[in-house]
Structure formats: structure tokens, C-alpha cells
Amino acid sequence: MSLGFDLIRTTDQGGRRARLDLPHQTVETPVFMPVGTAGTVKAVAQDVVETLGAQLILGNTYHLYLRPGHEAIRRMGGLHRFMSWPRALLTDSGGFQVFSLSQLRKVSDEGVRFRSHLDGSSHFFTPEHSMDVQIALGADIAMAFDECTEYPAERSRAEESLRLTLAWARRSIDHFRGHQNEVVWHDELNGRTQSLFGIVQGGMYRDLRRESAERLIEMNFDGYAIGGLSVGEPRDLTLEMIAEVLPLLPANKPRYVMGVGYPDEIEQYARMGVDMMDCVLPTRAARHGLLFTSEGRLNIKNKRYAEDQGPPDPACDCMVCRRYSRAYLRHLMQAGEALSGTLNTIHNLAYYLGIMSRVRAELQAAERVPGGLPPFRT
Amino acid sequence: MSLGFDLIRTTDQGGRRARLDLPHQTVETPVFMPVGTAGTVKAVAQDVVETLGAQLILGNTYHLYLRPGHEAIRRMGGLHRFMSWPRALLTDSGGFQVFSLSQLRKVSDEGVRFRSHLDGSSHFFTPEHSMDVQIALGADIAMAFDECTEYPAERSRAEESLRLTLAWARRSIDHFRGHQNEVVWHDELNGRTQSLFGIVQGGMYRDLRRESAERLIEMNFDGYAIGGLSVGEPRDLTLEMIAEVLPLLPANKPRYVMGVGYPDEIEQYARMGVDMMDCVLPTRAARHGLLFTSEGRLNIKNKRYAEDQGPPDPACDCMVCRRYSRAYLRHLMQAGEALSGTLNTIHNLAYYLGIMSRVRAELQAAERVPGGLPPFRT
Numbered sequence: 001m002s003l004g005f006d007l008i009r010t011t012d013q014g015g016r017r018a019r020l021d022l023p024h025q026t027v028e029t030p031v032f033m034p035v036g037t038a039g040t041v042k043a044v045a046q047d048v049v050e051t052l053g054a055q056l057i058l059g060n061t062y063h064l065y066l067r068p069g070h071e072a073i074r075r076m077g078g079l080h081r082f083m084s085w086p087r088a089l090l091t092d093s094g095g096f097q098v099f100s101l102s103q104l105r106k107v108s109d110e111g112v113r114f115r116s117h118l119d120g121s122s123h124f125f126t127p128e129h130s131m132d133v134q135i136a137l138g139a140d141i142a143m144a145f146d147e148c149t150e151y152p153a154e155r156s157r158a159e160e161s162l163r164l165t166l167a168w169a170r171r172s173i174d175h176f177r178g179h180q181n182e183v184v185w186h187d188e189l190n191g192r193t194q195s196l197f198g199i200v201q202g203g204m205y206r207d208l209r210r211e212s213a214e215r216l217i218e219m220n221f222d223g224y225a226i227g228g229l230s231v232g233e234p235r236d237l238t239l240e241m242i243a244e245v246l247p248l249l250p251a252n253k254p255r256y257v258m259g260v261g262y263p264d265e266i267e268q269y270a271r272m273g274v275d276m277m278d279c280v281l282p283t284r285a286a287r288h289g290l291l292f293t294s295e296g297r298l299n300i301k302n303k304r305y306a307e308d309q310g311p312p313d314p315a316c317d318c319m320v321c322r323r324y325s326r327a328y329l330r331h332l333m334q335a336g337e338a339l340s341g342t343l344n345t346i347h348n349l350a351y352y353l354g355i356m357s358r359v360r361a362e363l364q365a366a367e368r369v370p371g372g373l374p375p376f377r378t
Numbered sequence: 379m380s381l382g383f384d385l386i387r388t389t390d391q392g393g394r395r396a397r398l399d400l401p402h403q404t405v406e407t408p409v410f411m412p413v414g415t416a417g418t419v420k421a422v423a424q425d426v427v428e429t430l431g432a433q434l435i436l437g438n439t440y441h442l443y444l445r446p447g448h449e450a451i452r453r454m455g456g457l458h459r460f461m462s463w464p465r466a467l468l469t470d471s472g473g474f475q476v477f478s479l480s481q482l483r484k485v486s487d488e489g490v491r492f493r494s495h496l497d498g499s500s501h502f503f504t505p506e507h508s509m510d511v512q513i514a515l516g517a518d519i520a521m522a523f524d525e526c527t528e529y530p531a532e533r534s535r536a537e538e539s540l541r542l543t544l545a546w547a548r549r550s551i552d553h554f555r556g557h558q559n560e561v562v563w564h565d566e567l568n569g570r571t572q573s574l575f576g577i578v579q580g581g582m583y584r585d586l587r588r589e590s591a592e593r594l595i596e597m598n599f600d601g602y603a604i605g606g607l608s609v610g611e612p613r614d615l616t617l618e619m620i621a622e623v624l625p626l627l628p629a630n631k632p633r634y635v636m637g638v639g640y641p642d643e644i645e646q647y648a649r650m651g652v653d654m655m656d657c658v659l660p661t662r663a664a665r666h667g668l669l670f671t672s673e674g675r676l677n678i679k680n681k682r683y684a685e686d687q688g689p690p691d692p693a694c695d696c697m698v699c700r701r702y703s704r705a706y707l708r709h710l711m712q713a714g715e716a717l718s719g720t721l722n723t724i725h726n727l728a729y730y731l732g733i734m735s736r737v738r739a740e741l742q743a744a745e746r747v748p749g750g751l752p753p754f755r756t
Contacts, residue, residue: 039709043716046701068684068709076687076705084701306446309454323424323462327454331417331446338421338716 002180002195002222003141005254006375009363014246014273017363020056020254022140023185023192024080025088027055029254030270030363032356033090033278034349038063039083042283043341044349046084051319052346053353056088056140058278061133062097066116066123070136078138078184089139090278092258093130093172093199096148096227107147109167127171131179131196138183139194143225144172146199151231158203165201166215172196173219195222195378197256203228204237206244213248222378223254223276230259230279239268246273252376263292263355270359282352286344289333292351298326300344305330318350380558380573380600381519383632384753387741392624392651395741398434398632400518401563401570402458403466405433407632408648408741410734411468411656412727416441417461420661421719422727424462429697430724431731434466434518436656439511440475444494444501448514456516456562467517468656470636471508471550471577474526474605485525487545505549509557509574516561517572521603522550524577529609536581543579544593550574551597573600573756575634581606582615584622591626600756601632601654608637608657617646624651630754641670641733648737660730664722667711670729676704678722683708696728 004021020027034041034049037060041049049057059079064070076082079089095112098105102114102123111126127145134142145168149161173196180193198221202208209226216224226245229238242257249255256276257269266277282292289301293313298305300312308326320329320343332340382399398405412419412427414435419427427435437457442448454460457467473490476483480492480501489504505523512520523546527539551574558571576599580586594602604623607616620635627633634654635647644655660670667679671691676683678690686704698707698721710718 038713038715039706040715040717043720045717045720047697063713067713068705072685072705076685076703082703082706082709084703084706307450307454319425325454325460325462327446327450328417328460328462331460335416335441335445337416337418338719339418339423341716342421342423342720 002193002378003254004375004377005223005252007252009366010251010273011271011363011366013271015271015359015363015366016273016275017360017366018254018275020275022056022088022195023189024086024140025055027088028360029275030356030359031056031276032266032352033058033276034352035060035278035280035283036083036085037280038067039079041345041349042287043338043345048319048346049085049349050087052349053357054087054349056090056276057085059083059089059091059137059139060097061091061094061130061137062101064091064137065094065133066118070133074136074138074184078136080138080185088141090141091134091137091139091143093143093145094125094133095130095146098125099148107164109164127168128175131172131175135176135179135183135194138185141195141197141223142176144169144196144198144221146201146227148231149201149203149228151204151228151233153203155203155205158205158208162202162208162212165199166212169198169216169219173198173221197221197223197225197254199225199227199258200245201228204233204241206240209241209245210248213245217248217250221253223256224249225256225258227258229257230261235265238265242269242272242274253378263352266352267355267359270356271363282348283345286348287341289340289344291329291344292348300326300329301333302330312347313351316347316350316354318347318354320344320347320350380571380756381632382753382755383601383630385630387744388629388651389649389741389744391649393649393737393741393744394651394653395738395744396632396653398653400434400466400573401567402464402518403433405466406738407653408734408737409434409654410644410730411436411654412730413438413656413658413661414461414463416445417457419723419727420665421716421723426697426724427463427727428465430727431735432465432727434468434654435463437461437467437469437515437517438475439469439472439508439515440479442469442515443472443511444496448511452514452516452562456514458516458563466519468519469512469515469517469521471521471523472503472511473508473524476503477526485542487542505546506553509550509553513554513557513561513572516563519573519575519601520554522547522574522576522599524579524605526609527579527581527606529582529606529611531581533581533583536583536586540580540586540590543577544590547576547594547597551576551599575599575601575603575632577603577605577636578623579606582611582619584618587619587623588626591623595626595628599631601634602627603634603636605636607635608639613643616643620647620650620652631756641730644730645733645737648734649741660726661723664726665719667718667722669707669722670726678704678707679711680708690725691729694725694728694732696725696732698722698725698728
């Protein structure tokens, strides 16, 4: 078995309260997944990420492939063991970073040749290679290799990009299915395997998005992601694409919107029926001094907080808000102290994870919609 | 009362096991004090520093005076409250950093004019001003304003420097005694006050060191520090100076050697009768990847650790050695991840604090030397 997905409640707005059973963790959804790019949620130790209640975190295939290398991680027992993270992990396909971070990309039907942003060395990624790397890393969930269509994109460009993504999806799942028993913890976890999610692309064209979803569903992935959003488009377009795709996806499998978003966005999408979301925003913004609070966004660098002895967020019960003042957090930032990034990140993650915890409780309490689905196992 | 000092055991090698009663913490000595320069033990959150067992940490007067400013800290309830550190604090006088970090210093009998290393602004520090700043910060222990004699120094230079330090010590204690009731927590802590320690200087000249100690003792400080060591001199000279001064200091008051040292040094000095030590070494070295272990020094950047799944120190029970491998710590360092500094620092502090804990236990178990002293209160 790769995953189990038990729908507990579905609201008439489409919101879903479910339980996602992964090899390393049973994840209560909807879930927000903190990003741990290079095997660390930047600036926060694993025991603290656990205490914050994170159930499932991301690793970036591109970064880990380049450093320390997927083969080294496999030899050390996989990413869970390497970074000492006992709960669930998801790795992206590497595609997004190849397109956004690397240099001298050359895309062909076969794959992508690129140069490392670290040392300029040349690498070639194919769907098959992405699968091999992700199987070596051994996250609970792997992602199909896709091309993230840029915004704006002409229709012809979006069509061509989708054609590539669909061909790569086919090759991804074929290769993955042929090798999924090779994951390092396969025997230790009683023959369980990783799951593979397909990624819906199609730019901002509703019919291309529909086509993308339909073709991927035919391939029978373990779950479906909506990618290519939060790439610069206006927010109502993001919403439109999500609303277009969600009803097409199988109700009995998890749905993941990649790379979103602001606190009100993740809340809105969760109520619409998105089960999983990830975003660098809470962690990256924290390192730049931007805190998300119940009173709105707060730029902790602002001079007005120089002697503000109140907590970052008066309504927050996190370990930072219980102990430290705005004035102290501002001081750490002004002084360039490493603790600044740590404390800001802890608060922002607590805020994001708290939103999802509240939404889960509300969905759980919602009226049960008649005609529920039986638990799904794949 | 400013402090209490209860000698529990004195060994025939001069080692002392004692209890130092400070307004915010009863400190078991001998004690190693982690350095928290700008109101943070760099990269480690306060709850972790507590968990590590730190009883007394340092703040740097020069840094806190410049940013966020001592008056701001006083208005916010003092340094303990500002940084949310409930245990004991010690502030240095600012002198050492004025001499080592600032620009365009001009020393006169009156004091030191200097430019900030942060923004080039001009400042004037006198013994009286150092006391005012330290009273505003409100650490449990303040230090007299001194000149740290450089190494090497000609005898005439060391004599002149000592003359200045002794004159400043007199002015420091006079001003401190006149204002010690002004500390912000005076009423809250039942009228207790800060303590003031004098600093023995005299370069590497034994007779000047003796003169320095004798003159300071006449001034009746609450404790005595030995300064001007670890400034580049060979280690046997450090030892010689400490051995020369220790027997001159009153047995019933705490003795503090400033700015030392390596793990074997702090152990050695503690067995000789030094009660307090501080050093940036464990924290600063950690940020550069140097770990202190039971097997010696370990440069975690070394390629040989790339796939080493063992703990940083097999004999260490700290939260880092229990959870993470050498390979993971090396990866964090290679990737420039903030967590690298945090985890390395936690281990090094655990190692230093563990040494002192072990030395305390050994001293406690030592045979009691006849003729102990009654508890001292000042």
C-alpha cells in the first residue's frame, strides 16, 4: 500500500476533512506543509517543527540532488533518517527549481539539461531520473516530473508545455511503478511504498486545465496536484483555475495545490476542498521580518516596535508569543542575529498550522453530506 | 544584599565547590558562563539555553549600549525582561569591546572617546558612565571599567595601564555604590542590588598583578576577576598569572577568570579555585564548524564526515548528539543553513557545561579541608 485516504466529512461547499495514511505518518487534512528545502525547515530544529504540529514537510529534489546527493542520502537510509524527521515527507520533482534556479536550461522532449546554480556543473534531468532521485530520497510522496508553465503564457506555449508535462507524467508513473519497491524503507515498513502524484498544468486556460486533469486521471495517480499557480497571476485567476479543476478530480484521492499562499488563501482553498498545500511564504517572509498575525501583517523591522513590549500576536499562544516581545524580535532583526530568523519562523509556522487546525475542526463539526465515500486504499 | 557566597568544599589543590546566591539565580560553582553578546546566545533560543543548564550568561555592555540602547532596555524592565532570561546575568564593563571593536579610540584619565563600529557615531565612556549603563541593563553582576592591557606590553606600558585601571576601579565602585539602588528590579526583588566585581590587570608581570589584586581588595569589591588573559600570550603564562593572583584573593568571595578558554583549560582552572569563567570559544567555534568532543576537536566541514552516520560525540547525551549525525551537521554547514550554527552551538555548550557539571560533582565529593569559612553575604 502506498497511501490510504479516509474522508471523514465533506461539506456542501466542497470542503473535506480527511485522514491521509502515509508510511511515516497519518496526516490529518486539510494540511499545510512547511517547506524544508535542503533537508531543514530553515532555521528551525526538527524537535521544534514537531512541537509546532507539522505532520508532513517538503524536501526539494533539486537541492538535495545537488547537495549532498540522492545516492548519499539513500546510502544513509533515506531523507527521513538523514535529517532525523520521523513524520511524513514529500519531495517535489525538481522541475520547478530546474526552471527557476538553474542556468542555461535546454528543454527537449527527452528532458532538461541545466547547469547547477551552485557550481555551474552540467546535469540532465528526465522524468525517469527524477523518479530515481525521488525513490532514493524516499519521501512518503513523490511528484511527477513536469514543466511549470510560466505566466503569462500564450495559448500555443501553454499547449506545448502541457503536451510535454503529460508525456513526462506518463513516463514518470511508468518508471515509478517499475521501481517503487526499491525505496530504502520498503521492507522495514512492511512492504509499503511511496505514493506518486500527478500535476495538473495548462497555464491559465480552463480547457487546458480540464484536459490536463482528465488525461492525468486516466493514468491513475495516487493523488493529484494543481501546479503552475502563484506564478505571478492575479489572485482571482488562481481561484478560477482551482475552482475549475477541483470538481474534476476523483473525490477519493488527495488534492494538493502547490506553492500557495497567504493565510486567507490557504483557509479559502481548504474550505473549497483542497487537502494539501505548501508554501515558502511563512518561512521566507519570517527571515525578512514579516510576521503573519491575527491583526494582519506586521513588519517587525518597523521602528514603531522598538519599545513595544507586547507579544508579536496577542491572540497567539505559540512559544514565541508566550515568551518574547515585539521589541526583542525587532532588536534581533536589527542586530542581524540568527535567532531572529528562528523565532520569526516559529511564529509564522505556528500561525499557518493554527489556521489549518482551526479549519479542520470546523470541517469536522460541519454537517455530514449524505452519500459519503468508503475509505480509499492504493 | 547583592550576593551570597557559600563555600561547600575546598580541596587541597585549592578547588572550590560553592553556591553563589544572586538576585535572579542561585548559581552552583565553578560555573561556565555562555556569552550572549547582544542579548542572545547566538543562534540558540532561551528555552534551549535553559534546558542546557546554563545558570548565568553574559551580556556585552558595549553592544547593548549601542543597540538597542541601555535606556531603552531600562524602560523595558532591564535586560532579564527584555531578552526573557529568568536566570542570572553578568555584564562586562564595555571596556574590552571599546578597545577591540571601536574605531578612533582616544584614552585619557577621564575615559575613552571612540567611534561606534556600527555607524561611526562618537561616544565617550567613563567609569561612571559604564556604571550607569550597567545599572540600566540590570544584570546580577556588573564589572568595573578597566583597560585590558594588550599583549605583549612593555613594563612601563603595563604600569601605566594598571594605574589607569586602578583609578577607574575606584571611580567605578564609588559611583556604583551611590546608585546601586536604582536598578529597575530593586523593589521587586526585596531591595536586592547588583554586585560589582573588580578586575585584576597588570599584563604579564607578576608583581604588577599582585599590586593590582591588593589595591582592588582594599576597595572591597563583591568579587574579583582576573582580566587581560587569553590576549595572545602562551598558555603557561596564562596559568602563571592565574596561579600568582588566586592565593591573594579573599577566599570568601567569588573569583572570575575572564575570557577563557579551551575545554581542558576551564577544567584545569576550576580545579585550581576559579569559580567563574566565560568564553566565546564554544559558541564562536561552533558557528565555524568546530566541535569540541570527548574525542578531541572535530571540524565538521571535513569531507571525511560526508557519510558518517555516527553522532558528533559518541559519549555525549546532548539533544544534538541524540538526534543528528555528523553527516547531517556537515551537510547543514556546506549548505550554509542557519540550523548549522544552532545545532553546533548547542552541542559545544552542552560539552562545556557538562565539563563544569562533572568538575562540580568531583569537587563536591572531595575530602573536606579542615577550617572552612562561614557563608559570606555582601
